[in-house]
Amino acid sequence: MxxxxxxxxxxxxxxxxxxxxxxxxxxxxxxxxxxxxxxxxxxxxxxxxxxxxxxxxxxxxxxxxxxxxxxxxxxxxxxxxxxxxxxxxxxxxxxxxxxxxxxxxxxxxxxxxxxxxxxxxxxxxxxxxxxxxxxxxxxxxxxxxxxxxxxxxxxxxxxxxxxxxxxxxxxxxxxxxxxxxxxxxxxxxxxxxxxxxxxxxxxxxxxxxxxxxxxxxxIKYASNYFHALKVGFANEIGRVCKHLEEDALRVMDVVCQDTRLNISRYYMRPGAPFGGSCLPKDVSALRAFARQQGLNLPLLENTQTSNDAHQHQFVQLIEQNGKRRIGLIGLAFKADTDDLRGSPLVAAAETLIGRGFTVSIYDPQINLSRLIGANEQQIQARMPHLAQLLKLAPEELIENCDVLVISQKCVPPATLRAHIRPEHLIIDVMGWEPLKTLPSRYEGLCW
Ligand SMILES: NC(=O)c1ccc[n+]([C@@H]2O[C@H](COP(=O)([O-])OP(=O)(O)OC[C@H]3O[C@@H](n4cnc5c(N)ncnc54)[C@H](O)[C@@H]3O)[C@@H](O)[C@H]2O)c1
Structure with missing residues (x-):
């Protein structure tokens, strides 16, 4: 040849x-x-x-x-x-x-x-x-x-x-x-x-x-593990498709046509657990369907378990330094939205409050008077006292907390720099470079 x-x-x-x-x-x-x-x-x-x-x-x-x-x-x-x-x-x-x-x-x-x-x-x-x-x-x-x-x-x-x-x-x-x-x-x-x-x-x-x-x-192991995961994932989707008498090859071919979200860097960045109104719900629905149909799909079955383990590790990271006053910068499941449904930050706040920590929150997108529908119901059920936890100005939150859990870029680095103290601990949930240069202690979620 x-x-x-x-x-x-x-x-x-x-x-x-x-x-x-x-x-x-x-x-x-x-x-x-x-x-x-x-x-x-x-x-x-x-x-x-x-x-x-x-x-x-x-x-x-x-x-x-x-x-x-x-x-x-x-x-x-x-x-x-x-x-x-x-x-x-x-x-x-x-x-x-x-x-x-x-x-x-x-x-x-x-x-x-x-x-x-x-x-x-x-x-x-x-x-x-x-x-x-x-x-x-x-x-x-x-x-x-x-x-x-x-x-x-x-x-x-x-x-x-x-x-x-x-x-x-x-x-x-x-x-x-x-x-x-x-x-x-x-x-x-x-x-x-x-x-x-x-x-x-x-x-x-x-x-x-x-x-x-x-x-x-x-990098070699991450690459090969990812390949193995892709093969397993495609095959499990294939088994669901066969059960539905749907053409698995065509389904996965179309999935791969999306090079912006599916075959792309998007979602391939270590950071917060997945959340929001879609991923947890859809993962749960397909898993429940597979169980009902008697399909054995270990990868799909355990995707939520993996996410739960990551959430557990996230909360542990906040708890383990022994400080009790926790400030969350960013509460919605991602930036530029007020959607609190399935937010890993809401879940973390709920756990921390339940364990006796003092939690304060700054998120400029969250306006309680504008929360409606499922978004409002979730907050009523899980964090009824959210109004008392929300701070209107980041300075107020920074000054009254020992640990800052930063999951969004909603406070400019200059504001953080002006108010941060050396004894503060920053927990970086998104891998934001400016946070590493602040005059405080720093801990990345997975880095
Ligand atoms: N095969 C692949 O597609 C591939 C791709 C990427 C990475 N790798 C990795 O590369 C490495 C080699 O893989 P491979 O498939 O070429 O292995 P292989 O088994 O085909 O070849 C290994 C060779 O090493 C020789 N060898 C063993 N001890 C030796 C010694 N003391 N001195 C000299 N030679 C010795 C063996 O006789 C054999 O010829 C492995 O770590 C593998 O995981 C393999």
Whole structure:
């Protein structure tokens, strides 16, 4: 199969050792060799090494065999089982060995740990030569730092080794095309600052997002979990559709046509639990329908449970610092509305009042004399004394509270800055950057 793509120009041609010649390692070797790098493949499995040395792909992947053959012909590709020899001959090592599951389901890092040990020993022997180590295998957040602390700290401190974590997002079957035109490029560094080497920034193409090692590791899991969740979600909607004798493929196809709300960043930001007059009601209705029909839909069934857990965590965050005077800035379920139905802030206020906290509220959209219908009924039932809790001016609320729970941008940062005291605790529910710069204590809901 012939693949067409724009040739990526590397910032410099280097010799790279690729550890693990499975799906990721073989594709990485083929693609990096094609843009001019010298590749040394390393694997413990002799037949894979032999195949590589003969210019054959150890795996079936469209386009890969041709690239490996041409690189081998041009002397840009070879393989070995000898780690020390490969490290000595290269400036970068990329670890792509497997990270399988243990019988318990947890992650087995034995191959990564072993290769890291071998590379560390090889770099140690090089008497002063600098080396770059890139972990590409999928590893849980914290793994790179643990491996570094256990085995690589001295080499990093002496300036002989740089360590990066760069997750791989390729899909088998389209791996070559994915490598050439990556959906996402992420570079993890020790402190989240830009990599010290230009090679790393250009190695995997695109414009990398740079995070700490843990953030880069988490992005891989967040991505794969999201994919798994999407498959499960589509299949559960599919089962409901089949039960209704409705065409599930057509339903989900139309759902995906909405790229503003459905397939988009919207709703993909950590923050407040979901609320309002629609999401809780509609989640509840479809769940009840599925139960009545005897459909087993664990994802749909547990969506509300997940939201409840988030609400619980939110209230705990407010309670745990021991201060009793709580100020809520924003009460409606979102900004620029006076809709209090299903608001997580109303639920939080209700819980806090029930537990003896003093709660004050500032929300310029809430005008009690204008609340009507279900909105008013909800407040009558859940917070009959709301009028006494509402403050007309933010200054009054700030001055009389110890904890400020800020879920809306309805008070300008300058007003907050003018009235805040160092002993105030701000709980940021929406991830609003100016709040982090105020002269007070700060706690983000999920950050
Ligand atoms: N397959 C994918 O589509 C994909 C995509 C993204 C990320 N990943 C991740 O990339 C990593 C590799 O996945 P894969 O599918 O390529 O694995 P794989 O099982 O196909 O290949 C792993 C290779 O590592 C070799 N190996 C094991 N120990 C070694 C050692 N000590 N020295 C040298 N080589 C050694 C094995 O012999 C094998 O050839 C995993 O962490 C995986 O989760 C995989």
């Amino acid at each position: 012939r693949l067409s793509f724009h040739l990526r120009i590397p910032s410099s041609i280097v010799t790279i050792s690729v550890f693990g010649l499975g799906y990721v390692g073989a594709v990485t070797s083929g693609c990096l060799s094609q843009i001019g790098h010298q590749i040394i493949g390393v694997d413990v499995h002799e037949p894979k090494v032999r195949a590589f040395n003969e210019g054959h792909s150890p795996i079936v992947e469209p386009g890969l065999e041709e690239m490996l053959q041409s690189a081998s012909r041009d002397g840009r590709l070879r393989a070995t089982t000898d780690t020390a020899e490969a490290v000595a001959a290269s400036t970068i090592s990329i670890i792509c060995v497997g990270t399988p599951s243990l019988p318990s389901g947890s992650l087995d890092l034995k191959y990564v740990t072993l290769v890291t040990q071998q590379i560390a020993a090889a770099v140690q022997q090089q008497q002063g030569k600098k080396h770059i180590l890139v972990f590409r295998s999928t590893m849980l957040p914290g793994s790179t730092r643990t491996l570094v602390s256990a085995q690589l700290q001295n080499l990093i401190h002496s300036g002989h080794l740089q360590v990066y974590y760069c997750p791989e997002f390729l899909r088998e079957g389209t791996a070559v095309a994915d490598f050439r035109d990556p959906s996402l490029v992420v570079v993890g560094t020790e402190d989240g600052l830009s990599p010290a080497s230009a090679e790393i920034t250009s190695l995997f193409g695109g414009t990398p997002s740079v995070l700490r090692w843990e953030g880069a590791e988490m």
